[in-house]
Amino acid sequence: MHMLRLLRVTSRDGQTIMAARALRAFAHSAASVVLAIYLDIRGFSLAEIGLFLTLGGFGAAIWALASGLIGDTVGRRKMLVLISLFTAGSGISLAVAPAYPILVVIGFIGAFTAMAGSSGATGPLEQASLASTASPERRTEAFAILGIIGTSGVALGALAAGIPNVLQAAFDIDEIRSYQILFLTYSVVNLLAALLYASISPNVEVNNLPTRWMNPIKLKSRR
Template sequence: MILRWLLPVGTEPSIRPVLVGRALRAFADGYMAILLPVYLLALGFGTWEVGLIASATLLGSAAATLAVGAWGHRVHHRSLLLGAAVLMAATGFAFALGSSFWPLLLIAFVGTLNPSSGDVSVFLPLEHTRLAEAAHGEARTGLFARYSLLGALFAALGALAAGVPDRLVLLADLTRLDALRAMFALYGLVGAMVWLLYRRLPEPQADEERVPPKPLGPSRGIVLRLAALFSVDSFAGGLVVNSLLALWLFQRFELSLGAAGMFFLWSGLLGAASQLAAPRLARRIGLVNTMVFTHIPASLCLIAAAFAPRMEWALGLLLLRSLMSQMDVPARSAFVMAVVTPGERAAAASFTTVPRSLASAVSPALGGALFATGWLAVPLVACGVLKIAYDLALWRAFREIDTQ
């Protein structure tokens, strides 16, 4: 019943496993983004090493996504999604067993861990392409909004699960390190569940009518411009990925793990709620205006939070930011799919995602280094300023070709 409500009118029912899979992955990413720095610190690593591993996860995701864009058209999306789910399961179990820096850095690079608040994994272009094929016109924007809504909502629930290790310490007589390892094992189990789920996707048929995927052609120029702008946005966001924002809250205000989980829960819920308004807002003012004019106030809130003298003010500003900062996600995805030809969608999804992942892979290490030197406010301010510059450049470049 719920899944029927989530599908806009005119959407193919076969897309349901993709929506459920997104929810499961978001739940795991939600608690992992908070627990990853806690786990690494418990293993004895410093903030610099935490930033390096966070960067490795994003850099590896960029490499995998680039491979999908270059060669993914040779393999059906079902097979690629199943392979990505196997990799997710292996990542969780390997991290649960690891304790040395270099092996964990390698696992972070080749695996699927996501230290950010959004989805930057190899799943993204594969699922976006399938979403674009499953709906058309306004239904497509609505479907992307529902996809993003599930991601934000279950990421928020996952953030609440970040308090589970402390519960396990009290109730199961485990050490804190073992309790944290159990959460990585759970991440692996979620990957196995996603694999079972994606087995329900339709298998390729010999007579399947599909627009043949092809490399970028007529849409190359607009995709390259979008990729460049998205890179600026992602580099900025990488300075305060959830793992580093949690680290900032721990160091600046000595926030407890349970309180951090509750904060990220409400942050995610507000972000999820805002995505319900994105399709209606886009219908009224256009996709580009929706991206820009909700993003700028969110960035101003982030800058203000960096200088908040009290924890309550900082958390309030960050929650207000969450209420506005995610409206651009479905609008951005729908815009990319709308301005390219159907055959170029897979390539466009990959080649706008890869630069974002590469750019966001660099900045967590920089943010971690700034935290290590005691410049706690600089990453937040730099993130806000760069995002505002991105929004203004995006509006100037694409306001004339806005679409819905």
């Protein structure tokens, strides 16, 4: 109940952003825990696995840079949706496991990082958008809640990484197929996150925010 009251520090848009962050953190944490194991089973060498993760990290960095440079021009919601769709595509490519060069390119574009639960390229956009959903004196709480929700998603996602073993034992599914199911689920969850981002109102866009400057030193304390 207390957590539900805390969620009210933001508008519906803020709550939607938090829900999307939870989904992405959960999915990415689960997938990142088993990724190296899965690629090894598929026959990729240690160097190939390392290169895939390295390029995925670079992809996330480039997306984050692009978010900062053109996010407000293109639109925060559009960028959030686009990133989530590319991320979903990387999950599908992992499940299908095409030729290695194709897999690496898709992993780069999809920004699949090795950091479990990383907010990745969506982080700057989420935080910038979240700031407009809470009053100045409640923004610290809003960011704290976003962090708590993201970390909780990471923890639950790490636990969910054991799902392939459960599928193998309970339904006699072969090892590779069980991991493919996990990565397809990863894609579905990111598609759900994209739908959540798409439902955010235009109020989070920079052109719809008040332009009045506010001195942070003169903000009144709640206490």
